[in-house]
Amino acid sequence: MSLVIWAEGRLVAAGEAAMSAVDHGITVGDGVFETCTVFDGHVFALTRHLARLARSAKGLGLQAPDESRVREGVAAVVEEMAATVGPFDGRLRITVTAGVGPLGSGRVEGAQTVVVAAQDSVMAPTSRSVRSPWPRNERSAIAGLKTTSYAENVVALAHAKDQGADETILPNTVGDLCEGTGSNVFVERAGELVTPRLDTGALAGITRELVLEWGAEAGLPVREAREGELPFDVLDEVSAGRAGLVLTSSGRNVQPVTWLDGVDVAVGEVSREVRDLFEVRCRERLDP
Template sequence: MTQTVIWTDGRLVNPDERTISAVDHGITVGDGVFETCAVFDGEAFALTRHLARLARSAAGLGLAAPDEQQVRDGVAAVLAAGPDAGRLRITVTDGVGPLASGRLDGPQTVVVAAGPATIKPTGRAVRSPWVRNERSAVAGLKTTSYAENVVALADAVAKGGDEAVLANTRGELCEGTGSNVFLERDGELVTPALSVGCLAGITRELLLEWGAEAGLPVREAEPGELMFGLLDDVVAGRAHMLLTGSVRNVQPTAWLDGVDLLTGELSRAAREVFEKTRRERMDP
């Protein structure tokens, strides 16, 4: 597959075709929500969980619930047209709106797109100088207001990484720009609780479930347990880190802030468990 396949308004469109209003509220003020799924063998992975989170994000943003059947129709259309896709994105906005933050009572805009993606076995991370606001009105929601992530990721890439890792305003380890974080320390894999302001990642959720099923010591952190400063232990080799996300799966970190790292034994085991189980359960 050499180009992105796009579906909107009930039909497939060309990538260069103008199909969304210039005053769509998703464009003017970022008033929308989205989901990204991995695609394996022509099927969207964990689609039901992603659609449930899409509805939760919409509710948190004050949007009407997206039409699930309409979204599923779009997914089926783009995957049929692009069977070699590796990534699927579903975007729902409030539709045409004013040139301000207020909303109009009109139909939503729904766009489904599929394109190439490569999942790498290890990752390279950079500690971000910016923080997540765990008290934000959109904390934990997957919205199209993504400028903070764009800036933080660009900074990480400029420094040699492929992901930025952020603290929250309390100095707790929070998340990446498009990933969740687990630390391997003291014989456990521990991920920040959702109370830190991170996204409730689908891969994070599945690793907690499937890791426990497989007997791995994996859990959510207690309040204040995972502070951002613990990444110093990762750099020093006293702990390890892995990232989870829909186009990362479970990805041990092999480089942090310019330092090459050994990946952790538990991190590697977690990746193996996830890869095995996701082949058995396409829509868990």
């Protein structure tokens, strides 16, 4: 796989120092990020990702990122990747931190650090998932924000991989189905594909948002859950074959779960329709 990195206005090698050792993004995880899908050298849904980047920054109390600077970095890495490997499918990550700061949690206002990286990759068609033993805190100060404070997701995902899975599904603190470590979840049952409400603590995923929009546009039974409709134990229905499960994210698109907690599970009809619809629309509408 090829990897291209742009940091603070210049292309850098993967092993090259590019940030201060006391950047607040390194010392305390004080930053925000977005991961975008790249199709044939084109960044998908960049406008929506940049809008969410700004929302996450605001939620952390950071100044809105300089969009022109971010777009400069995006253009630079896409151009360099194209020169290296040609038109590519893969991922692009935008990271904005609070910049150089003190060793503690206190923040010094100043110039932000912007890093953009791109890598070619291939999406897996399906997922093997497990239930997480740890909940998402829907009352956290950073609930619903895409921040670089990602340690709890790292630990939860490592636990899943130890069990032969590629994702783990989290409840929230009151027992509702919430999300994966890096994905939103949809449950198919009774002929509908339903996703948890955002007040469960789930991230407002770009792919989730588009599935709801495009599904409704196509007349498919896709919607957000009613309050209390998706308790975490709805996954028992998936394991028993009475419901289906789908993950959505920029690294997965619409990805059916075919194995849950060691049990093979079926993919529902609506899940297949929504997956097929998304695969067509995301290449027709590159910046929806």
